[in-house]
Amino acid sequence: MTDSFSCIQNQYKEILKQYLEDKNEIGLYQAQQFSKKVLEHQISPEETLSFHLDAIEEFFPDIPHSLRDSFDFLLEVMMGYGMAYRAHQSLRDKQKELEAEINVAASMQQTFLPEEIPQVDSLDIGVISVPASKMSGDYYHFIRDENDCIGVAIADIIGKGIPAALCMSMIKYAMDSLPEQRLQPGALLENLNRVVEQNVASNMFITMMYGSYDPHVHHFYYSGAGHEPGFYYSQKEDTFEELYAKGLVLGIKRHTKFREYHKQVEPGDFVVLLSDGVTECRTEEGFIEREELIELIRKYKELPAQEIVEKVFYELERLQDFQLRDDFSLIILRRKV
Amino acid sequence: MDLDIRKENKKDFSILYVGGEIDAYTAPQLKEELLPMTENEGDKILVDLKGVDYIDSTGLGIFIGALKSAKSHNSTIELTGLNSRVKRLFSITGLDEVINIDNEKREEAK
Structure with a gap:
């Protein structure tokens, strides 16, 4: 998990870098693909944001302090969003579980008839x-x-x-x-x-x-x-x-x-x-x-x-x-x- | 769709006016109003169903629960204003023999 996490973080850095250099449609397309990947790996919005901040700090070491701090601020805001997202995820899993149980019960009920x-x-x-x-x-x-x-x-x-x-x-x-x-x-x-x-x-x-x-x-x-x-x-x-x-x-x-x-x-x-x-x-x-x-x-x-x-x-x-x-x-x- | 429920206290009894469709979705709302009324020792409750055009089996269950509760609390419950469809339901299920409806004794074959 940690491996794939840092791997994804690196990938983000790469595609962002490329986009900042070329600024074309391909870069945007890669961003879309990337968002599918973060969903798939259950990476939260605030984690994605922190990928961004790390990358920016690396690309632009002399970024103004206040701009850097503003990211921390945004990170805090995104936290709630991330929590809601995780709750949604776990509900979805629970629902799948329940549905599976109901299916078992329903087929068991069929045997009553x-x-x-x-x-x-x-x-x-x-x-x-x-x-x-x-x-x-x-x-x-x-x-x-x-x-x-x-x-x-x-x-x-x-x-x-x-x-x-x-x-x-x-x-x-x-x-x-x-x-x-x-x-x-x-x-x-x-x-x-x-x-x-x-x-x-x-x-x-x-x-x-x-x-x-x-x-x-x-x-x-x-x-x-x-x-x-x-x-x-x-x-x-x-x-x-x-x-x-x-x-x-x-x-x-x-x-x-x-x-x-x-x-x-x-x-x-x-x-x-x-x-x-x-x-x-x-x-x-x-x-x-x-x-x-x-x-x-x-x-x-x-x-x-x-x-x-x-x-x-x-x-x-x-x-x-x-x-x-x-x-x-x-x-x-x-x-x- | 919510039920339209209104309570009125008369001198020796209370009336519960109900309107809407009593089904699995609205039944809990009726239960919440009706059940506590039956828990007052010796009270007389009249449920006016003039505004009700449909009751399903879950709805009937609420009245049965209320009837049992009334018995154990020495209160009484009576129904009035049933349309023909609702009346038929109480009659088919035999519940018209255990719940007072319009305060008339039914003479149908037992």
Whole structure:
């Protein structure tokens, strides 16, 4: 370091000398190149100034005292500037470090989400979940029990980013530690609520909708904890209706009961589950209406479930100029046969 | 964008008028005003949300925190002036069952 420092100092002396002799563009160009070099080597403004003073004293030994002193004065002034520059440098390094940590956390968070969607003969399932920034506050999960029932959970954790992501890991582990046998949606939410209530800060909460599809009788049982309502599409009637399960959000009251609802699912019918990032999609004209969302889904309803969710996401993203304001999750389960 | 917050002390209760959008950015401002109000033993607080056109989940969290604090300090909190969008949010999340809104008991199915 000291070597390169004195080396740079000498270089400064050389180019300055040359410039004072030739006074041409090439000299100025070298000065520009030199400033890149000092930045690269993290040489502060006051150090650069002292290079200048040393060089001048060498070139002009009989420089007036007061001129020399004026450089000391300027040096003092530049000191503050140099300190700010160093603070900026260290902040930049810290930021890089933080970003790297967040990237690690974000990729770790990805492992919380199911890698693959369960394959069942009678169901066509489509899922999309896209965070607004690096970390997501949306969570979804599939469980297949020994009776081939498919459990599906969609949850939205208050807020976004890192705090939401931390909370999400709790939900993930709580879900994983639930008893093996099939849980009814209401009982499952009661279990989770107890865990969440004991473990979150007073202004945190989680909304969740949990459903269980029984492929033997084609029943969809579901319960909700304050979650954004989804939709139920009936092919026979060609209508969308709201799929809503009333219930208090998780984490507020220890002994909360969750009512269970159910639907008889006919071939071609499908269930749409979503997070509020879908319905709170905001365009220039304001929030999109749920009716508009229905029309979007209707437009693609003949496609496979995965293509529907992707197409709907793309259109909503486009409406918001490709800037998601909130995490976005959309799940479709359709009875095939 | 900042919230427009104004406090008024009446004879037996205090009113907090809130205006703007309560989201992750403005929620701390609301918390700073509302939370200390709930810490006065036995106080009655009315939060007027007429000027609020949007609340996100972080905003809801502030009301939940305030409600819990009110419970532990024996104070009460009530909301009024909710527009339909905000009201829907309180209803979907089931929070209308735990927070007093417009002082009417909701008869919806539980």
